[in-house]
Amino acid sequence: LAKTTQPISMDSYEGQEVNITCSHNNIATNDYITWYQQFPSQGPRFIIQGYKTKVTNEVASLFIPADRKSSTLSLPRVSLSDTAVYYCLVAPIAGNNRKLIWGLGTSLAVNP
Amino acid sequence: GAVVSQHPSRVICKSGTSVKIECRSLDFQATTMFWYRQFPKQSLMLMATSNEGSKATYEQGVEKDKFLINHASLTLSTLTVTSAHPEDSSFYICSASRGAGETQYFGPGTRLLVL
Numbered sequence: 001l002a003k004t005t006q007p008i009s010m011d012s013y014e015g016q017e018v019n020i021t022c023s024h025n026n027i028a029t030n031d032y033i034t035w036y037q038q039f040p041s042q043g044p045r046f047i048i049q050g051y052k053t054k055v056t057n058e059v060a061s062l063f064i065p066a067d068r069k070s071s072t073l074s075l076p077r078v079s080l081s082d083t084a085v086y087y088c089l090v091a092p093i094a095g096n097n098r099k100l101i102w103g104l105g106t107s108l109a110v111n112p
Numbered sequence: 113g114a115v116v117s118q119h120p121s122r123v124i125c126k127s128g129t130s131v132k133i134e135c136r137s138l139d140f141q142a143t144t145m146f147w148y149r150q151f152p153k154q155s156l157m158l159m160a161t162s163n164e165g166s167k168a169t170y171e172q173g174v175e176k177d178k179f180l181i182n183h184a185s186l187t188l189s190t191l192t193v194t195s196a197h198p199e200d201s202s203f204y205i206c207s208a209s210r211g212a213g214e215t216q217y218f219g220p221g222t223r224l225l226v227l
Contacts, residue, residue, distance in 0.1 A: 043205045043218035100216060102155040
């Protein structure tokens with residue numbers, strides 16, 4: 001299972017775009033990249049998932065370069081409610097036990 | 113879609129008693145469910161993986177006789193903490209996926225406090 005590295009914490013202000021980069025140097029060919037958001041005392045919430053290039057949904061964009069050794073979660077115009085921990089996970093899309101190995105994530109603080 | 117619920121949301125019990133936590137996928141059939149534990153300021157730790165109709169696969173260091181997991185239907189999995197002790201106090205979170213390799217969707221978690 002590929003190991004991921006993220007910044008421990010980030011600070012931002014309301015209205016700014018926030019980019020959180022995750023390194024996964026030993027990502028395998030059949031691995032997908034998934035990002036989750038977690039608020040205190042709540043279960044993680046799925047944000048976005050991708051394999052390569054760019055993926056966009058209603059809440060975020062995910063940029064993955066050609067070598068797939070890193071990925072960047074982009075949150076446009078953050079608000080105070082985006083203050084949370086963001087986790088980057090890499091795991092194979094196939095297999096009976098698709099384990100997710102969780103790191104400490106990136107604690108994002110959005111300031112007024 | 114992809115809503116997962118847990119019950120109860122929080123529970124306080126006496127040491128030595130057993131506690132059952134339910135995890136339900138409300139709008140999809142979950143072939144696979146996962147159980148995690150999270151201590152304060154720490155990351156999620158996978159406890160076990162369960163596939164509907166078969167025995168759960170436990171992670172190293174997790175006692176299967178203490179943490180009983182049942183996944184009897186495609187929408188329900190239960191975790192029973194038997195003979196709970198204060199060190200079992202934690203935040204327990206389940207996740208569910210439609211099938212092997214599918215995205216995991218998480219429940220809201222259950223806060224367990226053992227006195």
